[in-house]
Amino acid sequence: MLDVKEIQTIEHDVLVVGAGGAGIRAAIECAKQGMNTGMISKSLLGKAHTVMAEGGMAAALGNVDSRDNWKIHFRDTMRGGKFLNQWRMAELHAKEAPDRVRELEDMGAVFDRTEDGLINQRNFGGHRYPRLAHVGDRTGLEMIRTLQDFCIHQGIAIHMECIALDVLKNNGKVSGLVAYWRETGRFVIFKAKAIIFATGGAGRAWSVTSNSWEYTGDGLAMAYRAGAELMDLEFTQFHPTGMIWPPSVKGILVTEGVRGEGGILLNNKNERFMFNYIPEKFASETADTIEEADRWLDGDKEARRPPELLTRDVVAKAIMNEVKEGRGSKNGGAYLDIASRQSAEHIKKKLPSMYHQFKELAEVDITADPMEVGPTLHYFMGGIKVDHETQSTNVPGLYACGECAAGLHGANRLGGNSLSDLLVFGKLSGDYASKYCQKNRLESTSEQEIENIIRNATDILNKEEGKNPFLIHENLQKIMNNHVGIVREEKELIEGIEKIETLKVDIQEVKAHPASQYNPGWNAAIDLSNIIIASEAVAKSALIREESRGGHTRLDYPDETKNGLEYNVIIKKGTDGKMETRKEMRSTPPEHLSKIAFSSLEELEENNE
Numbered sequence: 001m002l003d004v005k006e007i008q009t010i011e012h013d014v015l016v017v018g019a020g021g022a023g024i025r026a027a028i029e030c031a032k033q034g035m036n037t038g039m040i041s042k043s044l045l046g047k048a049h050t051v052m053a054e055g056g057m058a059a060a061l062g063n064v065d066s067r068d069n070w071k072i073h074f075r076d077t078m079r080g081g082k083f084l085n086q087w088r089m090a091e092l093h094a095k096e097a098p099d100r101v102r103e104l105e106d107m108g109a110v111f112d113r114t115e116d117g118l119i120n121q122r123n124f125g126g127h128r129y130p131r132l133a134h135v136g137d138r139t140g141l142e143m144i145r146t147l148q149d150f151c152i153h154q155g156i157a158i159h160m161e162c163i164a165l166d167v168l169k170n171n172g173k174v175s176g177l178v179a180y181w182r183e184t185g186r187f188v189i190f191k192a193k194a195i196i197f198a199t200g201g202a203g204r205a206w207s208v209t210s211n212s213w214e215y216t217g218d219g220l221a222m223a224y225r226a227g228a229e230l231m232d233l234e235f236t237q238f239h240p241t242g243m244i245w246p247p248s249v250k251g252i253l254v255t256e257g258v259r260g261e262g263g264i265l266l267n268n269k270n271e272r273f274m275f276n277y278i279p280e281k282f283a284s285e286t287a288d289t290i291e292e293a294d295r296w297l298d299g300d301k302e303a304r305r306p307p308e309l310l311t312r313d314v315v316a317k318a319i320m321n322e323v324k325e326g327r328g329s330k331n332g333g334a335y336l337d338i339a340s341r342q343s344a345e346h347i348k349k350k351l352p353s354m355y356h357q358f359k360e361l362a363e364v365d366i367t368a369d370p371m372e373v374g375p376t377l378h379y380f381m382g383g384i385k386v387d388h389e390t391q392s393t394n395v396p397g398l399y400a401c402g403e404c405a406a407g408l409h410g411a412n413r414l415g416g417n418s419l420s421d422l423l424v425f426g427k428l429s430g431d432y433a434s435k436y437c438q439k440n441r442l443e444s445t446s447e448q449e450i451e452n453i454i455r456n457a458t459d460i461l462n463k464e465e466g467k468n469p470f471l472i473h474e475n476l477q478k479i480m481n482n483h484v485g486i487v488r489e490e491k492e493l494i495e496g497i498e499k500i501e502t503l504k505v506d507i508q509e510v511k512a513h514p515a516s517q518y519n520p521g522w523n524a525a526i527d528l529s530n531i532i533i534a535s536e537a538v539a540k541s542a543l544i545r546e547e548s549r550g551g552h553t554r555l556d557y558p559d560e561t562k563n564g565l566e567y568n569v570i571i572k573k574g575t576d577g578k579m580e581t582r583k584e585m586r587s588t589p590p591e592h593l594s595k596i597a598f599s600s601l602e603e604l605e606e607n608n609e
């Protein structure tokens with residue numbers, strides 16, 4: 001007999017789920033506002049996915065090129081997102097990112113410096129000016145180190161290796177959450193007035209991905225089960241440059257910083273093929289000759305940017321096409337050459353992780369030879385639908401920020417815009433969740449609800465026989481790779497959705513070794529119940545959007561359509577328990593923002609208020 005009263009119970013005003021950049025920044029804000037704040041994470045503090053971020057965080061500080069300002073950052077973000085971004089979020093992000101970066105520096109982050117001693121900034125795809133504050137190619141590590149060192153002095157209760165299972169509600173409002181300790185398998189009830197999800201994406205649904213093991217879409221699935229809406233899930237970013245050889249490391253990221261430092265992409269004919277893929281709308285800002293691209297690398301401010309720095313969706317599709325046309329590299333990708341562009345000393349200084357990564361994993365010395373690269377699933381533009389001012393969801397008391405929240409990046413994220421997103425919207429979600437707590441009392445929790453959540457989890461352990469969770473996960477990854485990959489079409493998507501339906505039945509029969517203590521099979525089975533929801537949501541959203549835009553490419557609808565800009569795809573759990581998909585019309589963009597987004601660069605450089 002399960003006695004809920006016997007279960008460990010911890011009470012907070014705000015519970016933050018996730019201790020990556022977004023979660024820690026949110027928790028710091030809550031603590032600052034006097035909230036009793038708890039933060040839980042699947043892994044140890046400091047080990048979240050954010051730690052893997054390499055290239056940098058985007059903020060219009062204007063340290064390297066003083067022509068930069070928030071309006072140009074905003075314009076770049078909207079253009080990169082194919083104008084499907086939530087306008088106000090893109091405005092807030094561009095305006096507040098510089099302050100958040102400087103604040104991180106005040107907390108102790110040691111950025112690379114310019115010769116004048118300012119925070120150095122590097123070029124990245126889709127950003128008009130050098131904009132990414134960075135620490136070599138280990139920016140995420142420095143960000144997490146700084147936030148972690150700072151947050152442990154703010155009175156935040158940090159619960160590590162604690163896995164959230166589901167949200168508890170009373171009167172429609174958040175009342176807490178049930179979780180379990182990874183090590184012991186024991187359950188814990190968190191009572192809280194507000195919960196902030198900062199749980200990251202769901203990249204582990206694909207077999208070729210840059211994402212860490214933690215990315216199983218837990219926040220998306222828990223929010224969905226709690227009645228929150230999800231949005232824009234068809235937009236999954238395939239980063240153009242993942243490692244492709246040897247097979248054991250396929251998918252590991254090769255930072256865009258390599259191209260930011262001057263790296264070029266070549267096909268098997270040694271041609272710089274990106275010149276053949278410059279989209280009309282970026283033509284006026286992109287160099288169309290090697291000479292001009294080289295002048296840009298030499299620091300000529302009048303030269304246009306090389307085509308290797310076009311947005312990720314464009315570069316990924318260009319590589320795919322070269323491979324399809326028989327001009328791919330030996331192992332089915334493209335060559336990325338930095339060796340002929342920069343000195344060995346510069347490469348080792350600015351890209352130390354890349355140097356070691358290739359040396360150790362592929363036995364390639366990138367200061368002498370080109371790398372082989374190809375697209376890898378990297379980022380979720382879509383996620384939990386949030387209010388653009390407050391980061392609240394449609395469930396009172398539930399907030400979301402960071403990669404698990406939707407809106408800022410529209411159809412395609414610009415590199416570097418995630419790390420600044422974490423800081424800007426982590427802070428805002430903490431701020432508004434705290435305000436919510438000041439106005440609302442702690443709701444009571446229902447023993448029945450707690451019991452149901454625990455029974456769902458323990459059923460997996462109590463079966464005589466059943467299916468292997470690892471094999472089901474592998475099957476899911478194959479389905480997503482083959483049916484919901486970088487290019488999609490109706491027939492493939494419908495087949496994929498049918499296969500996902502079959503896997504859902506298999507998941508009901510999943511079984512793990514019956515031990516409550518550290519049990520990887522059990523953890524994997526629980527992850528499955530989340531990642532399957534994220535996968536189904538991506539496939540269904542991809543089916544409904546009959547056009548190609550940013551991170552969503554349909555072979556049967558190859559162009560962007562005017563109508564495609566008029567709606568977002570929303571996912572919600574129906575009253576019958578089935579997943580509902582609908583198109584929600586977007587409101588008219590605020591006039592002042594639409595004016596900026598469609599202004600010329602010259603106008604924005606001059607008019608910098």
Ligand SMILES: Cc1cc2nc3c(=O)[nH]c(=O)nc-3n(C[C@H](O)[C@H](O)[C@H](O)COP(=O)(O)OP(=O)(O)OC[C@H]3O[C@@H](n4cnc5c(N)ncnc54)[C@H](O)[C@@H]3O)c2cc1C
Nearest residue numbers: 018019020022042049050054055056164200402403418419
């Ligand atoms: C290799 C790589 C390089 C990148 N480089 C850059 C870059 O240079 N610039 C840039 O802007 N972006 C970059 N990105 C993207 C960026 O790193 C991520 O989008 C960002 O770090 C996400 O941060 P987050 O705080 O939202 O989530 P995360 O950092 O992933 O944190 C998620 C947290 O949620 C916890 N969690 C998840 N589920 C549960 C659960 N059920 N219970 C409890 N806790 C849970 C996890 O344990 C973790 O603590 C890169 C990504 C990768 C993979």
